[in-house]
Each structure stands twice: as C-alpha cells, then as structure tokens.
Amino acid sequence: MSGAGLAGNEELLAEQGAQQGSARQLLRRFRAHRLAFASTIVLLVLLVVCFGADWIAPFPQGKQDLLLGPTPPSLEHLLGTDELGRDFLSEILYAGRISLAIGLFVALLSTFVGTALGAVAGYVGGTPGELLMRITDLFLIVPAIALLAVIVQGLGPSPVTIVFALTALGWTYIARVVRAQVLSLREKDFIEAARGIGASNLRIIVSHLLPNLAGVLAVGMSLAVASAIIAESTLSFLGFGVQSPQTSWGSMLSQAAGYVGTPQVYLLYFPGLFILVTVLAVNFIGDGLRDALDPQGKHL
Incomplete structure (x- = not known):
C-alpha cells in the first residue's frame, strides 16, 4: 500500500476513534443535564403507558356506560368519564x-428526507445544490396548515395520510441545517483522506459525513416530534385530523371544546395537559442534546 493510502487510513481510524470518544462525552454531558434526563424518563413512561394501553389502561377502549354519563374524577375513574360514560x-x-x-413517524421520515436532500445539496453543490435549496425555500413559504388541511381532505383523514402530509412539509428545516453542516465539513482533512483512497461520493456521505451530523440530527428529530404532535393536534382540533372511531389527543380536544x-x-384540560407535557419533554430533550453537543454555548 502506498504512503498516501496509509496516511488516509490513519486519518480515517483517528476520525472513528474521535467519534466514539465524542459519543461517550455526549452521553455524560446529557446525563448531567437534569431537566433533559428527567424529560427522557417522562417521555419513556408516556411511550410505555400509551403503547401498552391494552395491558395498562383500566378499561377497554371505547367501553361505554350511557347510564353513567360524564362524571368528575374519582377513585374508580381517575380522570372522570365523558358523555358516553x-x-x-x-x-x-x-x-x-x-x-x-x-x-x-413524521420525525423519522422528515429527518430521512431532509438529511438525504441536505447532504446531497451540500456535498454536490453547484447548480443541483442551489436548485434543491430553492425547492426547500418554496416549501417554507407555503401556508402550512391550509395546505395540510387540503392534502388530508383530499386523501382522507387517516393517520397514514396525516403522516404523509406532515412529512411532505416537515423536512425543510433539517435539510437546511444538514446542508450548512456538510458545506463546512466537506473540505476537512478526513474527507480529503477518504477521497484520496478512492472512496465514492455515496460512501463519503454515508460513512464519514453523516456520523459527524448525528448530534445535529438528534436535536432536529426531537424538535420534529414536538412540531408533528402540535400540527396533528391543530388539524384534529379543526376537524381535519384523526376521525372517529380512531382518536388522538387533538381530536379529544376538539370533542371536548x-x-x-x-x-x-376537565374533559378539555386533560388531553391538553398530555400534549403539553409531551411537547415540553421533547423540547427539553432537544435542549439537553444541544447543550451536550455544544458545552461552550455556541449553539447551531
């Protein structure tokens, strides 16, 4: 192997070791952020109790007692009952x-789409990169709620449709952030070393650029979760979201209005409280990741 190839391999090994060390430091700093760490526990509890509702919920879904009707919170019904009992x-x-x-799902899909487009736009540059960014800008100036309502009404108000509609408008922020980061990384020494040993553009993006964007993507994904929950709740509250017999926190707000x-x-307060707690928890997690990534306070 040539001297240049050996030097390139040493650069890549050093890069990988730095990434592993950075991951350990990131975890340590995140755990030191008490509010973010507590929010992670709160979010995990919400995920467990909601997705495990078949085993955890005190009553089966949709079980009615018309003679009971709406009642305030009690020992038997901790948050009370609605108009159908x-x-x-x-x-x-x-x-x-x-x-x-x-x-x-919206956060995952938006992050995937935004990362792919932003990485290509930043690494390739030139006319293709500028074209992708102008398309991104076009999506940013669209009145989001109005367009979401039109899409959902046209395709049918199902959770899958809502995920598709929110993803179609939710990738733009991540794309812009990823492009900016890739522009600053593509001239680094370890990228030049990868080019020197003959790595393809796709391999450089996937194996060397994206791992260095993991923290930025984690922050963006946490914010995307909160934004998607708020957007879905807004759509459902306006009557364009999840429809009966399926329910979401937003549709429960609409029904209780x-x-x-x-x-x-109180039927209005409780769904709103769950939305508030979830969004706050996700945002605090994002703050913790941001501070862990940039302990000097020079946030992205």
Whole structure:
C-alpha cells in the first residue's frame, strides 16, 4: 500500500476513534443535564403507558356506560368519564398511541428526507445544490396548515395520510441545517483522506459525513416530534385530523371544546395537559442534546 493510502487510513481510524470518544462525552454531558434526563424518563413512561394501553389502561377502549354519563374524577375513574360514560384515562392512553406514533413517524421520515436532500445539496453543490435549496425555500413559504388541511381532505383523514402530509412539509428545516453542516465539513482533512483512497461520493456521505451530523440530527428529530404532535393536534382540533372511531389527543380536544364553561370542562384540560407535557419533554430533550453537543454555548 502506498504512503498516501496509509496516511488516509490513519486519518480515517483517528476520525472513528474521535467519534466514539465524542459519543461517550455526549452521553455524560446529557446525563448531567437534569431537566433533559428527567424529560427522557417522562417521555419513556408516556411511550410505555400509551403503547401498552391494552395491558395498562383500566378499561377497554371505547367501553361505554350511557347510564353513567360524564362524571368528575374519582377513585374508580381517575380522570372522570365523558358523555358516553367512557373512562377518560383509558381513552387518553389509547389516543396517545395515535398522537405519539404520528409524531415519531413524521420525525423519522422528515429527518430521512431532509438529511438525504441536505447532504446531497451540500456535498454536490453547484447548480443541483442551489436548485434543491430553492425547492426547500418554496416549501417554507407555503401556508402550512391550509395546505395540510387540503392534502388530508383530499386523501382522507387517516393517520397514514396525516403522516404523509406532515412529512411532505416537515423536512425543510433539517435539510437546511444538514446542508450548512456538510458545506463546512466537506473540505476537512478526513474527507480529503477518504477521497484520496478512492472512496465514492455515496460512501463519503454515508460513512464519514453523516456520523459527524448525528448530534445535529438528534436535536432536529426531537424538535420534529414536538412540531408533528402540535400540527396533528391543530388539524384534529379543526376537524381535519384523526376521525372517529380512531382518536388522538387533538381530536379529544376538539370533542371536548363544547364543554367550555360547563362543569365537564376537565374533559378539555386533560388531553391538553398530555400534549403539553409531551411537547415540553421533547423540547427539553432537544435542549439537553444541544447543550451536550455544544458545552461552550455556541449553539447551531
């Protein structure tokens, strides 16, 4: 092997070792961020109780007691019952599966699309990169809620449609951030070393650029989860989201809106509280990741 090839391999091995050390330091700094660490536990509990609702919920989904009707919180029904006599805690847990699943899937898909387009635009540059960014800018100026409502109405208000619609508009922020990072990384020594040993553009992007963007992508994904949950709740509250017999936290808010000013107003508070706690937890996790990645305070 030539001297240049050996030097290139040494550069790549040093890069990989630095990445492993950085990962350990990142985890240590994140655990030191108490609010973010506590929020991670809260989010994990929400995921467990919602996706495990079949075993954890006190009553089956949709079980009605019309003679009972709406009742305030009690020992038997911790969050009370709705107008159909359904246990509200159980309904919230089952609805949480839809809201959280939409948030997670939208975040994953948006991150994948935004990362792919942003990495290509940043690494290739030139006319193709500028064209991709102008398309991104076009999506940014579209009135999001109005377009989402049109898409969902046209394709049908199912969770899959909502995920598709939110993903179609949710990748732009990540694409811009990834492009900016790739532009600053593509001239680094370890990228030049990879080119020197004959690595293809695809391999350089996947094996060398993307691992260095892991932290940025983690922050972007956490924010995408929160944004997707809020957007889905807004759509459902306006009547364009999840429809019966399926429910989400947003659709529960919509159904309970008529109880404002009545003794049953608690039916409006509880879904809103779950949305608030989830969004705050995800945002605090994002803050913790950001601070762990940039302990000097020079945030991206």
